[in-house]
């Protein structure tokens with residue numbers, strides 16, 4: 001499972017995710033510079049585009065991004081959507097983009113969500129793997145900029161996309177379910193609770209947090225989505241500025257601890273990394289399961305080049321001993 005999050009304040013927009021999986025996928029921080037030659041499966045080429053930064057595995061020199069952000073601050077993340085994601089044969093007259101290409105395609109062709117919306121009117125997600133031995137992952141995507149976010153789902157009946165007022169995305173079921181489900185929790189409040197149970201029975205709250213009584217805390221996708229949406233909404237009301245620490249705290253509140261969740265293959269699924277990109281500066285921050293210290297990669301100064309910048313993850317535990 002995974003959780004993607006976007007948070008906009010007066011100073012910047014932050015975008016990132018938890019990546020929950022049972023093993024690493026060769027991920028590192030990868031900056032794709034402006035002249036890296038993307039060759040898309042529809043035959044188009046682009047070697048003069050905005051630089052991208054994010055987490056990717058590089059295979060045959062190609063950055064396979066799990067999530068990324070471009071220089072205009074447009075961001076995208078792919079999250080598991082098994083059993084629902086369906087990709088399609090080439091459609092004449094449509095923009096045909098393979099699933100592994102969607103993030104680079106959108107981030108090299110668009111600078112903001114409005115341009116993404118236009119492109120989505122005619123998009124077909126192509127059932128074509130990166131290579132015969134690297135099958136397509138069943139994904140859906142969250143795309144965001146400073147104005148908001150969208151969710152893209154390619155299913156057996158075609159492409160769906162939704163405005164996402166929640167600013168978070170997890171996994172199954174399809175997004176309309178989550179939009180309905182979150183309504184069941186609209187009575188929750190981060191405020192000190194009042195006795196609305198029975199005004200004529202004198203009852204004092206027994207402690208803080210009773211306004212959030214019933215907020216889900218389990219690791220299922222539906223629960224993580226509600227929890228993350230609640231946590232995301234709360235700090236914005238108090239602090240118009242957003243910061244990296246607060247962002248990581250929200251991700252931490254829906255992270256998976258090794259051992260609390262086993263997948264179908266009977267392997268523990270856990271938050272192998274959490275990320276946060278400051279979309280104004282392009283600085284990419286991350287923590288890993290083993291290394292709780294925040295590590296950051298700034299955009300390199302030289303972006304007018306065609307060679308990928310690859311930064312191996314700092315994965316060893318980092319402890320700041322004081323004596």
Ligand SMILES: C[C@H](CCC(=O)NCCS(=O)(=O)O)[C@H]1CC[C@H]2[C@@H]3[C@H](O)C[C@@H]4C[C@H](O)CC[C@]4(C)[C@H]3C[C@H](O)[C@]12C
Pocket residue numbers: 001002019020021025057064065066078079080081082099100129130134135136137138139171263269
């Ligand atoms: C598994 C990741 C999603 C995390 C997640 O939601 N896990 C939940 C598992 S579960 O079903 O819900 O149990 C996804 C997100 C992005 C994916 C990667 C990116 O799409 C980039 C390439 C795409 C290639 O086709 C496959 C390898 C790959 C490198 C993908 C591997 C894997 O599927 C990733 C890393």
